[in-house]
Amino acid sequence: MPPLLLALDAPLATEPSLTGGKGATLARLRQRGFPVPDGAVVTTELFDRVTDDPAIERLRDRLERADEDDTPARRAIAADLRRAIRDRSVPADLRDALTATLPDGPYAVRSSGTSEDSPDASFAGQYETTLGVAGGDLAGAILACLASLFSDRAVAYRARNDLATAALSMAVVVQRVVDADVSGICFSADPLTGTRSVSVIDAGRGLGEAQVSGTATADTLRVDRTDGSVLAYHVGADRTDPVLTDRDATALVRIAARIEDTLGRPQDVEWAIADGEIAVLQARPITALYPVPEREPPGGDVRVYYSFGHRQGMPEAMPPLVLDIWETEVEFVREHFGLAERFGATAGGRLYIDLTAYLTSPWVRDRLVRNLDIVDRPAANALRTLSEDHPEAIASPAGPGSGGLGPLRTLRSTWPLLRAMVGSIPGSMLDSTPAATLDGIRRQYTDAGDAAIERIDAAEAPAERFTTAGRELESAIDWLLDPFYGPLLSAMLAGAALRRLVPEEADSVDALALGIEGDVVYRMTRQLGELADVARESPAVATALTDGDTPSRADLAALDGSEAFLDAFDGFLSTYGFRAIGEIDVSRPRYREDPTPLLTVVASTLETRAGTTQNDIDVALRARAGAAETRLIRAAPAPVAPLVRRLIRTHRGYLGIRELPKFALARLLAELREAALAAGDELTGRGALPDAGDVWLLTVAEVTQGLSDPRTLSGIDIAGRRREFERDRRLTPPRIITSTGYVPPQRDSEPAADRRLHGTGAAPGVVEGTATVVTDPRTQRVGRGDVLVAAYTDPGWTPLFVNAAVVTEVGGRLTHGSLVAREYGIPAVVAVDGATEALAEGSRVRVDGTNGVVEILE
Incomplete structure (x- = not known):
């Protein structure tokens, strides 16, 4: 039977399952020589004995099953639990052990939960602490600590952090009270800015x-x-007088730094000073800090990193295998364009790009920030803050070996990239048949993708198939990017020229993007609309889709008259089934594996387009584009009217290329996913993995080595990696972060009023509607007149756009969602920080996509 009481010096006291997070940490620090006061820990054995009661077990079960949204009921159950625990008695053998172990004197009695002070959650201030407890009162204070596992704030905290109550237990730390002259907290890193090179101390008397x-x-x-x-x-x-001397402050910071090194992450250290001696009362991790990106090889200077996920419109964490794939891919792109310095780094399950070399020159930095103003304005604002508040982070000594890039070095180092981007612009601008040229480029992409997939399919063994798929993804850079730049930049330049030549009709330029036949995403969305038209012809199918939860394909197949719809749906999947929501994360299922998101969109379309067919919408979009073209030509001065016509043809003819590379890339990502899953099946069959899905928790090298020799995977802590990935998913990643951990605040040039949120106007127009906050586009529907509010969108979200205005926290004018919104004539505002929290579900909002403002009406 486990002991009821352990001294902090006991070896077993460092085991969190016995002494809880706080007790185990204090024991570990004391045994490492830190000045932790004398004390002992009442182990979780007491909690197990006290709660081994049918009435308490029934209450715990009721709390576990209670509706998360029913706060009054949860509080009532928690109160009953606390009373039941406090009414229990402390065993006589524990009373005797306390008397024998602890001499007379006041004690601090602190709760120590088994999940407390973990990397997931600190539970700071959630449990009971009582100071100055005399020996005779220890039993009551200990029971109060056990009962605090069910305090209202602790129950709510666990619910917010998705922590189950059933598996938790509680220990109690009993320590001699320090008669402090001064006490407080020392954060080994700045908890507000994240800076690891600065400690913050709060100090007060007593x-x-x-x-x-x-x-x-x-x-x-x-x-x-x-x-x-x-x-x-x-x-x-x-x-008026400080309570802490500089000498004491320096000593506290050094102790906190040593504690951080001992425990492996930044710490919040509670301390006291009595008669000049420092005592460490407790230490817990600073859970709010985002991890510092890890770069290979590590550099000694301060580095500045930008989130790859924010730039791609998908800032969520990716599992290790996917992260490794993308880290390799961005380095391959860097090498492809002749850029010298490695710039990939990872943190919190995300990929970051090292911008340092491009910030040290004011000339280069200014142009980079201007570009980010277009594609990700919050990131641009963060870089401005960084240069204003911490110029040392972007300072670099002058000279060729400094690593900074001035104008000439920039031109020289990026010449391959610039040549690829601008070399074909003149030919594209002079092309008289851009739409026909685009058709040829589309066939070129299709042929290259078909050839790559044939080479992958030719590899039969899982190891060969996985390696071939990875190799094809890397080599695809050669054929994905080269045909892309000239036409796209020509379309953008043509649009910019039209705005300058006919400034009074600048808004009409965006309307030219409506209903472009050559755009693969427009084709995909149009065919989804046509699916809704087919479903409408079958009353049974239409009713099943719109009545309650979205049915499965199997459910629809059981309905009379569903054959026409299922044939059309299967045809859609054969063309677009390789796409997915969040598709750059290869671990996520493709539409052909789980078509539920598509059926949800069809259902939403049926509900919001009564009496309107997809053909009606197509005709309306083309009419709007035609009207915009007419306005531009009529408003143009006579001498430039022929040039305006050519620019319109170039802009509209080439704009459809914008999604072709991503479309072709998505085909290869789907093949790589299948190869990885086949590798997972093989490794599971050979006993190297407990589950095929665990392949996503490995690196590329580990998968390759494991397929060659499964024994190489025997020492990998799969469960630990899964826990780490789940922690990463809960983190909020910063757009910009330095190698010191500093996260610059995003000071917008237009601060938001109480009811006005500012972002980047991505698609013009003003719409009022009801906010629908979408976190899972696979199952959530957006109704007529709703405003889609999301953290981000990617191609997998596109079908939802046809029914709503769009507000996102991530993105810029050139990101996918912005382009699609403009194509459909839907107002959109992107890069609105905190939109999903500020815009409550069901609130009435006005979206001004022209000026980048979202106003809360009610």
């Missing part, structure tokens, strides 16, 4: 109850971790 209760203001210090110097000292509002 034990700090006044600071905790809010009746007094603590002194706040910022200290440089490298040399211990105090960077800033703000004395609390109720005092």
